[in-house]
Amino acid sequence: MSVGAEPKKIFVESQAMVRQGDARGALSFLQNAAPQLSGHVDFHMNVAIAQRALGDLPAAIKALNSALAIDPYAFMAMLSKGAILEQMGELRKAAEVYKDVLRIAPPESERPASLAPPMQRAQEVVDQQSAAMAEHFRAALGPLMKEYGGESLTRFEECMDVVAGVKRVYNAEPVQVHYPRLPAIPFFDRSYFPWFETLEAATETIQGELQTLMNEGLPGFKPYIQYAPGTPENQFKPLNHSDNWSSLWLWKDGKPQQEAMARCPKTTAILAQLPLADQPDFAPTALFSALAPHMKIPPHTGSTNTRLLVHLPLVLPGPAGFRVGNEVREWRIGEAWAFDDTIEHEAWNDADQTRVIMIFDIWNPLLSAAERSMISALLGTHRDWLAESGK
Structure with a gap:
């Protein structure tokens, strides 16, 4: 009325x-x-x-x-x-x-x-009470949690923080292909990837070839973000066509990058032994990723939850971090992890020199062989449909 x-x-x-x-x-x-x-x-x-x-x-x-x-x-x-x-x-x-x-x-x-x-005060009261509730949960439930001391309760602790309001819910938000009923797991347990030990054992070999590139001024490295004119830049505007975040691709969209491979033959041979994603015209993808001093990669999500990304830290000149959903981690040289990049994630380099990691994609281990085959076929069929869109 x-x-x-x-x-x-x-x-x-x-x-x-x-x-x-x-x-x-x-x-x-x-x-x-x-x-x-x-x-x-x-x-x-x-x-x-x-x-x-x-x-x-x-x-x-x-x-x-x-x-x-x-x-x-x-x-x-x-x-x-x-x-x-x-x-x-x-x-x-x-x-x-x-x-x-x-x-x-x-x-x-x-x-x-x-x-x-008053709006600022509203936010302050909410934040204060959320923190107090989270602290209360830990005090009240701590004795019970100790009874299960031999079991991982990481998910439960995150649940408490979400209920209290000090953390938010992060779901998979693929930019391109969402595969239903896959759990949104920020970092996958190492038990899924017994070959991590082989990769990590080769760290010094990979670092050797990378150091040669760094001594030469990172030849072949190009801006990671290269949007065409007219493409919405959104949060990546400061990094678009910028060497502050640059990369050297060994495989890109499933295609070998011969010049880069020639510069890094040992690294190429090591990666070729690993179970990289194999999606014709889409994967594998493998690259060196260099982030300049005091730079940040803003929060974003990746293309599909049918794959995971693997990180292998190679050059860490100082403090640098990485967040996937609610979980924040610091890199350690030669220690790999695999994560679902369709969950919001971001990275930062607070050091005074460039940070470099290796990135490559693998299949989500929760997919069956039949599903992998069908997903590859779907991606190809989708690509062909778009190519023939004028018909």
């Missing part, structure tokens, strides 16, 4: 009375108008303003609940309710209301400047 000129005049007058210190008069004034205005959200909002000014906080909450019964998405009523609950010392209840406030808030560019402080 819209508020006409007369109701608006009444609300303005009641607010003026509150500002003048006559909250009781404002409340009486509004109650006299109740029969024709009780269906308006703004009526109950103004009653709450008067009740709060009078110090009757429970009555103000009751009025705001009446406003939210009319419109459950009344943003200002919800924000006011959170603030009054906080004033009453009901921080846990306030945090739950503030969570809804943050979810439905208009974009920051569309909010009046006066809302910046």
Whole structure:
């Protein structure tokens, strides 16, 4: 129900009375108008303003609940309710209301400047209560967790943090191909990859060929991001056509890069012995990835959850890190890991020199041989369909 000129005049007058210190008069004034205005959200909002000014906080909450019964998405009523609950010392209840406030808030560019402080306070209360809840979970459930000390409870600990609100849920978000019913696992357990030991044992050999390239100024390395004109750059704008993130490809979209392979014959031979992904015209992909000092690769997701990416750190001149979903890790020279790159991930190099790792793709180990074959056929069929799109 819209508020006409007369109701608006009444609300303005009641607010003026509150500002003048006559909250009781404002409340009486509004109650006299109740029969024709009780269906308006703004009526109950103004009653709450008067009740709060009078110090009757429970009555103000009751009025705001009446406003939210009319419109459950009344943003200002919800924000006011959170603030009054906080004033009453009901921080846990306030945090739950503030969570809804943050979810439905208009974009920051569309909010009046006066809302910046209360919105910041809402976020602070939510963050504080989330941290307190996570700490409470660990204190309350710690003894029970110790009973299962021999088992990995990493997933359960992440679950506690998600329930508390200190961490968020990350799902697989493939850019190109989503394969249903594969679990979104950030880092896969090493037990899936017994050949990691072979790869890691060859670290010094690979480093030797890489060092030669670095001594020569990284010949053949080109910007990793090379968007065509007119392509949305989004978060990669600072890195588009930039040598701050560069790469040398040994295989690209399933095709051997002969010049790079000639520069790194031992590395090529080592990779050729490993179970790389084999998708004609799509995989394997294998490359050296160089990130300049004090640079960051922004959060992003990869093309398909049918594959995983393997990282092998080769040059780590100082602090550098990597995040997949909620899990943050630091690289260690010669220690490989495999992760699902369709889960949001990012990397950073805080060192004063360039960081270099090797990256290559492998099949998701949870796929059967039949599924792998059919996925390769699907990718080829999809490519051919797009190539013949003019028919």
